[in-house]
Amino acid sequence: MELMGILSFxxxxxxxxxxxxxxxLGLNVQWGYTGLLNFGIAGFFAVGAYTSALVTTPLxxxxxxxxxxxxxxxxxxxxxxxxxxxxxxxxxAALIGLLTLRLRGGYxxxxxxxxxxxxxIFLNNEAWLANGPQGLVGLPQPLRxxxxxxxxxxxxxxxxxxxxxxxxxxxxxxxxSPWGRVLRAIREDEIMAAADGKDVxxxxxxxxxxxxxxxxxxxxxYAHFAAAIQPGLFTPMFGTFIIWTMLTVGGTGNNKGAVxxxxxxxxxxxxxxxxxxxxxxxxxxTRAPFIRYILIGLVLIIVILRRxxxxxxxxxxxSKF
Amino acid sequence: MASLIVSGIVLGSILTLGSIGLTxxxxxxxxxxxxxxxxxxxxxYIALATVALFSNLGILQGKVGPFSFTWGLLVAFxxxxxxxxxxxxxxxxxxxxPLRERGIxxxxxxxxxxGVAFVLRGIVYVIWGADYYSYSKGxxxxxxxxxxxxxxxxxxVFIMVVAWGLLALxxxxxxxxxxxxxxxxxxxxxxxxxxxxIDTERMTILAWAIAGALIAVAGxxxxxxxxxxxxxxxxxxxxxxxxxxxxxxxxxxxxxxGSMILGIVQQxxxxxxxxxxxxxxxxxxxxxxxxxxxxxxxxxx
Numbered sequence: 001m002e003l004m005g006i007l008s009f010x011x012x013x014x015x016x017x018x019x020x021x022x023x024x025l026g027l028n029v030q031w032g033y034t035g036l037l038n039f040g041i042a043g044f045f046a047v048g049a050y051t052s053a054l055v056t057t058p059l060x061x062x063x064x065x066x067x068x069x070x071x072x073x074x075x076x077x078x079x080x081x082x083x084x085x086x087x088x089x090x091x092x093a094a095l096i097g098l099l100t101l102r103l104r105g106g107y108x109x110x111x112x113x114x115x116x117x118x119x120x121i122f123l124n125n126e127a128w129l130a131n132g133p134q135g136l137v138g139l140p141q142p143l144r145x146x147x148x149x150x151x152x153x154x155x156x157x158x159x160x161x162x163x164x165x166x167x168x169x170x171x172x173x174x175x176x177s178p179w180g181r182v183l184r185a186i187r188e189d190e191i192m193a194a195a196d197g198k199d200v201x202x203x204x205x206x207x208x209x210x211x212x213x214x215x216x217x218x219x220x221x222y223a224h225f226a227a228a229i230q231p232g233l234f235t236p237m238f239g240t241f242i243i244w245t246m247l248t249v250g251g252t253g254n255n256k257g258a259v260x261x262x263x264x265x266x267x268x269x270x271x272x273x274x275x276x277x278x279x280x281x282x283x284x285x286t287r288a289p290f291i292r293y294i295l296i297g298l299v300l301i302i303v304i305l306r307r308x309x310x311x312x313x314x315x316x317x318x319s320k321f
Numbered sequence: 322m323a324s325l326i327v328s329g330i331v332l333g334s335i336l337t338l339g340s341i342g343l344t345x346x347x348x349x350x351x352x353x354x355x356x357x358x359x360x361x362x363x364x365x366y367i368a369l370a371t372v373a374l375f376s377n378l379g380i381l382q383g384k385v386g387p388f389s390f391t392w393g394l395l396v397a398f399x400x401x402x403x404x405x406x407x408x409x410x411x412x413x414x415x416x417x418x419p420l421r422e423r424g425i426x427x428x429x430x431x432x433x434x435x436g437v438a439f440v441l442r443g444i445v446y447v448i449w450g451a452d453y454y455s456y457s458k459g460x461x462x463x464x465x466x467x468x469x470x471x472x473x474x475x476x477x478v479f480i481m482v483v484a485w486g487l488l489a490l491x492x493x494x495x496x497x498x499x500x501x502x503x504x505x506x507x508x509x510x511x512x513x514x515x516x517x518x519i520d521t522e523r524m525t526i527l528a529w530a531i532a533g534a535l536i537a538v539a540g541x542x543x544x545x546x547x548x549x550x551x552x553x554x555x556x557x558x559x560x561x562x563x564x565x566x567x568x569x570x571x572x573x574x575x576x577x578x579g580s581m582i583l584g585i586v587q588q589x590x591x592x593x594x595x596x597x598x599x600x601x602x603x604x605x606x607x608x609x610x611x612x613x614x615x616x617x618x619x620x621x622x
Binding site: 237 | 347353355416419425428429431432433435436437438439440442443444446447450451555558559562563566595597598600601603604605607608611612615
């Protein structure tokens with residue numbers, strides 16, 4: 001039984017880390033390869049999670065309808081939810097990109113902060129859409145009936161890993177293609193890339209949208225794992241900033257690094273709570289988790305200043321001729 | 322409606338104190354300082370700690386004239402300003418100067434500033450917790466008998482006097498002194514200013530000190546107007562950026578006008594929208610600016 005407890009803890013840890021690895025890969029497309037600052041990952045996270053939730057659940061009926069309000073409920077299978085999450089998240093990114101990508105880099109950063117905060121406020125206040133602050137619960141989990149409930153997380157880990165592997169190899173292909181080389185050229189020197197006849201704006205837009213679609217998938221996978229979502233989850237810390245630390249620690253511009261960083265930082269985040277709670281004096285338990293804000297922030301700052309390559313770092317050559 | 326506009330002017334005055342520092346740093350370093358809001362929180366909480374200290378010592382407990390706060394808070398402006406200015410300089414020395422020296426693009430500094438923001442907020446959360454605080458308990462006196470049914474707190478008058486007085490000082494300093502001229506030159510074109518013999522590093526430190534001092538005052542004033550909470554600065558960041566973008570990057574007048582418009586728009590929007598939508602309203606102003614006039618009202622291409 002003890003072993004089973006440890007194992008199930010490890011499995012939930014791995015599921016969350018793998019979901020974060022997907023976000024980290026998405027950010028790597030945008031920041032790592034193209035140099036686009038997305039400070040609003042939480043927004044795409046939330047949009048992905050809510051889209052999939054609204055697509056896969058039925059409209060509430062009977063007594064439930066008195067407690068749960070949702071404007072859409074399509075009752076579609078899991079995969080349809082994931083695809084819809086990617087599409088809606090991508091459309092959102094395209095709109096932000098059209099607005100800001102012709103301007104200097106900072107505008108994208110500020111606008112993504114703005115969109116993430118606005119989405120959170122919107123979901124909180126507009127209860128007609130998706131039940132407001134209480135959020136949506138009882139989201140369907142794929143292949144639920146296949147295994148006994150106690151073992152379900154093992155199955156879900158398999159599903160998440162399948163998505164992670166698929167996205168990883170697709171990105172590796174993309175980055176090693178001419179398309180990926182243009183992205184890196186834009187990151188290094190926009191004017192040179194433009195002088196070579198590349199439509200810088202269009203490539204940036206594609207990068208932003210591809211990254212956001214991956215984040216949308218991550219959001220959907222999170223929603224069906226947690227089976228309950230509420231706007232309060234998608235905070236700047238939990239939804240955006242931790243992912244920046246993951247990518248930076250692992251190695252900006254390296255997909256392996258993005259995945260590695262996600263697992264390492266998620267381990268730091270989830271296990272530091274345990275240790276912090278052991279050492280803090282009684283009465284400070286509610287404040288102790290915020291030590292992690294300082295911890296994760298310091299890790300990010302120190303890595304950028306001391307070891308900007310991260311653990312793995314970018315490969316010098318990604319394509320062989 | 323008239324009341325909302327007046328409270329918008331009060332909010333705009335506070336925003337101006339923040340946006341001037343933001344636009345100054347943006348002009349000089351090309352840095353969007355995402356920690357600016359949380360530096361504001363730190364300033365406000367330093368004043369809170371000072372007020373608590375006076376209250377423990379039992380000194381400076383009397384209320385100032387018709388206002389809601391004590392003499393202790395007036396004195397507390399000093400440590401808050403000093404600590405905030407020093408903090409700003411140290412942050413620059415530790416985080417952003419290494420980037421300048423190694424010639425790393427300042428876009429990396431944006432990420433650092435987000436890291437700084439979370440460290441600062443984490444410190445506030447750990448020391449003070451997630452509770453809301455006020456500088457003083459008790460009623461906040463209002464001024465009665467104003468035309469158009471305007472309700473105005475006595476505190477609002479204090480806020481405007483402090484904010485505008487300080488702005489006048491900063492304006493005189495930047496526009497009329499030689500150092501201020503050098504500062505403007507660096508903000509306009511750092512390389513050119515360096516060639517003409519201006520010590521750009523010194524001017525950079527000065528800019529951080531000014532930005533840190535002003536944002537601390539903004540934090541205290543907002544603490545008087547509303548309440549202190551760890552997220553107060555983060556919620557100010559979007560309106561601040563919106564004000565800077567609306568006014569035009571690097572422009573003193575732009576920061577002022579942008580902030581006043583933002584303050585009024587945010588407050589008037591509460592006539593139709595829930596107050597929690599204020600950051601989203603700021604974002605909408607930002608979006609409209611970028612659509613219609615990306616360089617801002619007073620900006621140059």
